[in-house]
Amino acid sequence: MTTTNNLSGVAALLEVMRRLRDPSGGCPWDLKQTMTSLIPYTIEEAYEVAAAITEGDVADIKDELGDLLFQVVFYAQLSEESAQFSFDDVAQQTADKLIRRHPHVFGDSTTQTDEEIKAQWEQIKAEERANKGGQDSVFHGIPDNLPSILMALKLQKRAANVGFDWDTIAPVLAKIREEIEEVEAELACKERDQQALEAEIGDVLFAVVNLARHAQVNPEHALRRTNLKFKQRFQAIEKRLNISKQRPEDLSLEELEAHWQAVKSESS
Template sequence: MEPRPVDPAAPPPATAAASLEALAELLAVVDRLRDPETGCPWDLEQTHASLVPYVLEEAHEVADAIRHGDDRHLAEELGDLLLQVVLHARIASETGRFDLEQIARGISAKLIRRHPHVFEAVEGEQPSNRGSGGDSAAVRRSWDAIKAEEAAARRRVGEDSPPGPSASPLSDRLAGKVRGQSALAGAMTISRKAAAAGFEWEGLDGVWEKVHEELDELKEAVASGDRAHAQEELGDVLFTLVNVARWCGIDPEEGLAGTNRRFLDRFSRVEAALGGELGGRSIRELEGLWQQAKAQIRAESGPRDAGP
């Protein structure tokens, strides 16, 4: 099937029209909230920097809703995340830096540019042999190649620093790639790319040796009372455990999210058993209730539940 060109002037389908109407309503609400005369004092105080915790929080809540398969919750959390995008666009537009139109047109142009196998006929472009609509691995390679071309073009016009040829091209690319990821996800990205470049252990045993080495260094740092050093060593332990996860084909983000859920499930049962009052209880009593909670959950869900 020949790829269909995109006609920006074509009227949107009914569902798209309804979405645009809803988005216009959201823009009007945010405009009202940011109105200097009649807006909300809290919203008027916000800046790009002050909203960073909320952007991260909403993104994580979206991921949590996806993990739970809760469509109602997911729709709500995606709305909260969309609000963050609109708020940032409004704040930037107030000083003439950029607006939501630039954001939307920019991402549309990027998607078209990075999907030549889909949009190759757009505006008379010659067919491209990069990527294939039926081969996701080829598409991934094409995506990476186009991103590399874009980065090279930015360097040529001085948008990226440092200027001139880089002595550490992989490190430079990874620094940009992981800046928008959580620390745990960023560690996995770095680990995978470094391993693919040849910076790798010979076997899993070597990774485990590194884990024990880093744990010993963490213990020494904690015993020394140097919190800054201990924090560095804790980071080293976590990074090495991410390498274990990579070797074993395990997703550390999902693993930790699952542990959080299991902990809260068990902890809620401990609280319920004590009528919500944990104060004054011995650790032996609490541990006993914890083990009871684990046993209850195991009986309800089967033998696969495990963890602390």
């Protein structure tokens, strides 16, 4: 006996969700969940999608996208039970918003270049925020609990939209050098102020995010790629050492560096 009554795709998933939340026969764990309790799982699933895409495994990407979609369906089911909105309402509102934000596709706008489209998108979003009311800052609507890199990027973009930005990349690079010098100065103090050092290193990170933005590089993607590269190279060192029954902690830094350079040349 099928649980979806021969339904398929989204309809089948929605029916499965309803069964899981059925008070008389549903899953005890699913019945306990609230929108708040699901937040950690949603964040985790989003990162797992990103990891699968970075790895490039199509089967994993499909699987992780399904897990993330299930999170959306779960939230919609909880809201439908409290008569707030349904999954279809979410889908329709998103479709309407995309149509509104793409007048060059669905309307009569003649915008064509990437720069024009981006400026038009930001202008429409700004108008939407203003129409919601209560906008007393260019940063209105940015969630306080965003990951730090994404938060930095969004703050910089909003400030840039009102003209607080450099026109060229040279001063962006100069700012990074300036911030690094301030870190060096803090490190050189006889009595280190750990809070001041943290603030200076934070300034360096913020400036590097700004460089990524000006270079049209997504800083989250860039760092994720570097993290993966570091992990793979160090695991390659571990594999080399395992052959000779050695462990990384048994070697000196110089010896580990020699292995690192060997692995690096092999992978380049």
